[in-house]
Amino acid sequence: MAATLPPISGGSGGLKQGQPVQFSPSPPKGPPSGRLKPLKRGTGARDGLQPEKPRSQQAMLTKRQTTAYRNSYKHNLCVEMLTEGYHRSFCELFALIHRQEEERLSAGPESLLWNMTLLKDQHEKLDMLKTHLTRIEYATRKGDFYEVYKSRFELARYFQQTGDKWLADHFFMTCLQTSTNISNDSGKTQAEGYCNVGLAQEENGEYYHAMENFEQYYKLAVTNKDWITADNRTFHTDACIHLSRIYETIGTLLQDEEDKNEMLEYLKKAFDMAQESEIHMLTGEAAYRLGQAYEMNGDAETALLHLNNYLAICRSAEDNDGIGKACDAIAKALERDGKVEKSIEYLKQFVQVAEKSGNEQAYSKACHNLGIIFNKLGNYEEATKSFDKAYTLARSMGDVASININRVQFGIAMAHKMQTGVARHIVMNSRQALERIVEWKSSRLDEFEKPFPKPVKLVPRPLTPKELSKPNIEEENEVPEGNQEKVEEERKENTFTSIADTDTHTETTESG
Amino acid sequence: MTLNPLANPKGVNLLCELCQKPAFIQCTKCRVTYYCGVEHQKADWLGIHEKVCQNLISLRQNEPFLASEEERQNRQRLLLNKKKAMIDLTRTTGQKLLFEGKHEQAVPAAMQSLRFAIDVHGLASIELVPSYLILGEASIGLGRLSQAEEYLAQAQWTVLKTPECSNSIKSRLYRNLGLLHAAKGEYDESLRQLANDIYHASEEFGTDDIRTSGGYFHMGNVFYRQGRIDIADSLYRQVTDIWYTHLYKVVKIRTRTPATPKGIGPLISEMSEEEEEGLDEAQEAEAVQVLNSLYDLREHQPNRQPQDLATVCHALAMLYFVLMDINKAKEFGRKAVVASEGHPDDNLSRSIVEFMKVCDRVPVPPKKD
Numbered sequence: 059m060a061a062t063l064p065p066i067s068g069g070s071g072g073l074k075q076g077q078p079v080q081f082s083p084s085p086p087k088g089p090p091s092g093r094l095k096p097l098k099r100g101t102g103a104r105d106g107l108q109p110e111k112p113r114s115q116q117a118m119l120t121k122r123q124t125t126a127y128r129n130s131y132k133h134n135l136c137v138e139m140l141t142e143g144y145h146r147s148f149c150e151l152f153a154l155i156h157r158q159e160e161e162r163l164s165a166g167p168e169s170l171l172w173n174m175t176l177l178k179d180q181h182e183k184l185d186m187l188k189t190h191l192t193r194i195e196y197a198t199r200k201g202d203f204y205e206v207y208k209s210r211f212e213l214a215r216y217f218q219q220t221g222d223k224w225l226a227d228h229f230f231m232t233c234l235q236t237s238t239n240i241s242n243d244s245g246k247t248q249a250e251g252y253c254n255v256g257l258a259q260e261e262n263g264e265y266y267h268a269m270e271n272f273e274q275y276y277k278l279a280v281t282n283k284d285w286i287t288a289d290n291r292t293f294h295t296d297a298c299i300h301l302s303r304i305y306e307t308i309g310t311l312l313q314d315e316e317d318k319n320e321m322l323e324y325l326k327k328a329f330d331m332a333q334e335s336e337i338h339m340l341t342g343e344a345a346y347r348l349g350q351a352y353e354m355n356g357d358a359e360t361a362l363l364h365l366n367n368y369l370a371i372c373r374s375a376e377d378n379d380g381i382g383k384a385c386d387a388i389a390k391a392l393e394r395d396g397k398v399e400k401s402i403e404y405l406k407q408f409v410q411v412a413e414k415s416g417n418e419q420a421y422s423k424a425c426h427n428l429g430i431i432f433n434k435l436g437n438y439e440e441a442t443k444s445f446d447k448a449y450t451l452a453r454s455m456g457d458v459a460s461i462n463i464n465r466v467q468f469g470i471a472m473a474h475k476m477q478t479g480v481a482r483h484i485v486m487n488s489r490q491a492l493e494r495i496v497e498w499k500s501s502r503l504d505e506f507e508k509p510f511p512k513p514v515k516l517v518p519r520p521l522t523p524k525e526l527s528k529p530n531i532e533e534e535n536e537v538p539e540g541n542q543e544k545v546e547e548e549r550k551e552n553t554f555t556s557i558a559d560t561d562t563h564t565e566t567t568e569s570g
Numbered sequence: 571m572t573l574n575p576l577a578n579p580k581g582v583n584l585l586c587e588l589c590q591k592p593a594f595i596q597c598t599k600c601r602v603t604y605y606c607g608v609e610h611q612k613a614d615w616l617g618i619h620e621k622v623c624q625n626l627i628s629l630r631q632n633e634p635f636l637a638s639e640e641e642r643q644n645r646q647r648l649l650l651n652k653k654k655a656m657i658d659l660t661r662t663t664g665q666k667l668l669f670e671g672k673h674e675q676a677v678p679a680a681m682q683s684l685r686f687a688i689d690v691h692g693l694a695s696i697e698l699v700p701s702y703l704i705l706g707e708a709s710i711g712l713g714r715l716s717q718a719e720e721y722l723a724q725a726q727w728t729v730l731k732t733p734e735c736s737n738s739i740k741s742r743l744y745r746n747l748g749l750l751h752a753a754k755g756e757y758d759e760s761l762r763q764l765a766n767d768i769y770h771a772s773e774e775f776g777t778d779d780i781r782t783s784g785g786y787f788h789m790g791n792v793f794y795r796q797g798r799i800d801i802a803d804s805l806y807r808q809v810t811d812i813w814y815t816h817l818y819k820v821v822k823i824r825t826r827t828p829a830t831p832k833g834i835g836p837l838i839s840e841m842s843e844e845e846e847e848g849l850d851e852a853q854e855a856e857a858v859q860v861l862n863s864l865y866d867l868r869e870h871q872p873n874r875q876p877q878d879l880a881t882v883c884h885a886l887a888m889l890y891f892v893l894m895d896i897n898k899a900k901e902f903g904r905k906a907v908v909a910s911e912g913h914p915d916d917n918l919s920r921s922i923v924e925f926m927k928v929c930d931r932v933p934v935p936p937k938k939d
C-alpha cells in the first residue's frame with residue numbers, strides 16, 4: 059500500500075502518479091562500502107535534460123507524423139477514414155481485409171493463397187478503395203444511389219483489371235444491392251447489376267446461380283427493349299446471348315448424367331434463347347449442339363432436323379467450317395440411322411468443302427471419317443485412298459495425335475484390302491501363288507492383284523538363306539483345306555504386323 | 571455504523587484509505603480499513619468498500635506463523651488468487667459506476683483496483699492500465715482534466731512501452747484519451763484518438779461488436795458537437811444497429827427456452843440466465859446509458875428518419891426485458907409500435923409485434939422479487 063494516491067476531493071490535482079521510479083529502489087552498485095555515499099539526486103536527470111544538438115535542430119514531429127511512422131499503413135488509412143467520419147467505409151474495408159486473412163488461414167500454408175500479397179500490403183489498392191468507398195458513403199448519405207452504383211461499378215472494374223477476382227465479385231454483388239435502391243430508371247441499373255453478378259458467378263463456376271441472375275436480367279430486359287448496352291446491343295439481345303450460353307454450359311455439364319432429358323431440356327432452352335436473340339450464328343451453334351445431343355441420345359430424326367437447320371444457316375452465312383461441321387454431324391446421324399448412302403454423300407460434301415476452304419485440319423478429319431465409313435462398308439479401295447489423304451494431311455500439319463490415328467487406320471485399311479488377295483493365294487495352293495506369298499514376305503510389295511503370268515516353265519531357283527530360315531511357313535502353306543481358316547487368321551495377324559512395318563519403313567525413308 | 575476515533579500505537583502510522591493522510595477512524599466491520607474522516611469513509615463505502623469489506627480482512631491480516639515452507643507458499647498462492655479476483659471485482663464495479671454517471675463513487679473503486687494491481691503486478695506493469703483508465707475517465711467526468719491527463723499519460727506511456735499490449739486495452743486507452751480531448755474541446759484530436767480506439771477494438775472484436783460501439787457513440791457525440799449532424803446521425807444509427815442486433819440475439823436465446831412450459835416461464839428463464847452469454851454489469855450500464863441518450867436524441871430530433879426512433883425504442887424495450895424490467899420493456903415496446911406505424915419497414919414492425927407478444931406472455935415479475 060505504499061503508492062501515494064491522490065485524494066478524492068482534493069481540488070489541487072493531487073500527487074503525481076507518473077513517477078513509479080520513486081518507489082522502486084535501484085539495486086546497489088558495487089560492494090557495500092559501509093559508508094553512505096553522498097546523495098546525488100537529480101544530477102542524472104539533469105544530464106538527460108541536456109539537449110542533444112542534432113535532434114534539437116530538427117523540427118518537432120507532429121503527432122500525426124509519429125503515428126504514421128509507428129503504425130502500419132492500413133492502421134493509418136483506417137484512422138484517417140474514421141476521423142473524416144466515414145465509418146461505414148471503414149467497416150467495409152476492414153471486413154474485406156479480414157475476410158482475406160481468414161481465407162488465407164483456412165487455406166493453410168500449403169496453398170497458393172499463402173504466398174500471395176495480402177490486400178493490406180498493397181497500398182495502391184488500399185488507396186483506391188479508400189477514395190471510392192468514402193465517395194460512396196458520401197453519396198449514400200446524400201441519397202444519391204446512382205453515384206453509389208457508379209463508384210461501386212468502377213471499383214469492380216478496377217479489381218477485375220488487377221485480377222482480384224474476389225474483390226470484383228464483392229463489388230458487383232454490392233452493385234446489385236445498390237441498384238435495388240435506384241428507383242427512377244425502371245430497373246435499368248438493376249438489370250445491369252444482375253448481368254454483372256451473373257457473369258462473375260459464371261466465371262466462378264456457380265452456373266445455377268448465374269443462370270438465376272441471368273433469368274432476372276432477361277425478365278427486366280424483355281419488358282424494356284429500348285435499353286442499349288455500351289456495344290450497341292439491346293439489353294434483350296444481350297440477355298438472350300448470356301442465357302443461351304449458360305444453358306448450354308449447364309447442358310454440357312449434365313452430359314454425363316444418367317438422365318439425358320434434363321440435358322436436352324437445357325440445350326433446348328439454349329436454342330430457344332439463341333433464336334430469340336436473332337443472331338444467326340448463335341442459333342446455328344445452338345442447333346448444332348442440340349442436334350448432337352439428340353444424336354447421342356439416339357433420336358436421329360430430331361437430330362437431323364436441327365443439324366439441317368444448322369447447315370442451312372451456315373450455307374446462308376457462307377461459313378465453310380460450319381458447313382463442314384454440319385455435314386460431318388449429319389453424316390454421323392445418318393449413319394446411325396442406317397442410311398449409309400446418304401451419309402457418304404454428306405461426307406463427300408464435307409471433304410469438298412474442306413478442300414475448298416483450305417482448312418487442312420477439317421480436310422484431314424473429313425477424309426478420315428470418309429475412310430472409316432468406307433472401311434466399314436468393305437470398300438477398302440476407297441478407304442485406303444481416304445486414309446492416305448488424311449495421313450498425308452496430318453503429316454503435313456505435324457499433328458502427332460492425328461498422325462498416329464491415321465497411320466493405324468491407314469494400315470488397317472491396307473491390310474483389309476490385301477487380305478482378300480492373300481487369302482486367295484493361299485487357297486489357290488499352287489506353286490506360283492506360294493512363291494508370290496514368299497516374295498511378299500520378303501519385299502512387302504502388294505502384287506496380289508496382278509494376274510498370274512502364263513504358265514511358263516518355272517526354273518527352280520536355289521533357295522536364299524532367308525527362305526531357308528523360314529521353312530515352317532512353307533510347310534504351313536501346304537496344309538489341307540480343313541485348316542484353312544486357321545491359317546487365314548494367322549495370315550491376318552501377319553499382315554497387320556507387316557503393314558505396320560512397311561509403314562514405319564516408308565516414313566523413315568520419306569523423312570530421310 | 572459507529573465510528574471509533576483511533577488511538578495510534580507507537581510506530582504504526584495508520585493512513586486514510588483514500589487520501590493517505592493520517593487516519594482517525596476505523597471501519598467497524600472489517601477493522602482493517604482506516605479513514606481520515608467520516609466524509610471519506612462514506613465515499614469509500616458507497617463506492618467500493620461495501621462490496622469488498624469482508625474480503626479485505628483476510629488480505630490485510632498480519633501473516634500468521636506457519637511452520638512449513640509449503641504452507642507459506644500455499645497461503646501466498648491463495649492470497650494472490652484472491653487479489654486477482656478483487657482486481658476484477660473492483661474494476662467492473664468502477665466501470666459500472668462510470669456508466670451510471672457516478673464518477674465520484676467510481677474513484678474509490680478504481681483506487682482500490684489500482685492498489686491491488688500494483689500489489690500483484692508491480693508498478694510498471696501493463697495490468698495497471700485499466701485502473702488508470704477508470705481513474706482517468708472518472709476524473710474527466712468530474713471535470714478534473716489535468717488530473718485525468720496525468721492518469722492517461724501514465725497509462726499511455728505504459729502502453730507504449732509494452733509493444734505486445736492487447737488491442738482491447740489500447741482501444742480503451744484511446745477511447746479515454748478521445749473523451750479527454752473532447753472535454754477539452756479539442757475535437758480534431760479527439761476524433762483521431764477515437765478513430766484509433768475503433769481501429770483497435772475492431773482488430774480485437776470485429777467492427778460490429780458492442781465493445782466497439784462505444785467508440786462510434788463517442789465519435790458521434792463529437793461530430794454532433796462539431797455540428798456535422800449528418801455524420802453524427804449515421805454513427806448513431808450504427809451504434810443503435812449494433813446494440814439492436816446484439817439484444818435481439820440475447821432476447822431470442824432467452825425466449826426460446828420457456829416456449830414449452832408456458833406457466834412457469836419466468837422461473838425457467840431465470841434459471842437459464844446464468845448459462846447464456848449476455849451482458850456483464852458494466853455492459854448493461856453502458857447499454858442503458860447509450861440507448862437512453864440515443865432515445866432522447868431521436869425523440870427531439872425534428873427531421874429524423876422514421877425507423878430510427880422505432881429501432882431505438884425496440885432496442886430499449888429488449889434491453890429492459892433482458893434486465894427483467896418488464897413494465898419498462900412494455901412501455902418502450904408500445905413506443906416502438908407507435909413509431910413504426912405507417913412506415914414501410916415490415917421486418918422491423920413484425921419483430922416488434924412479436925416481441926410484444928413475448929412480453930405479454932411473461933407475467934410481471936417485480937412483485938415477486
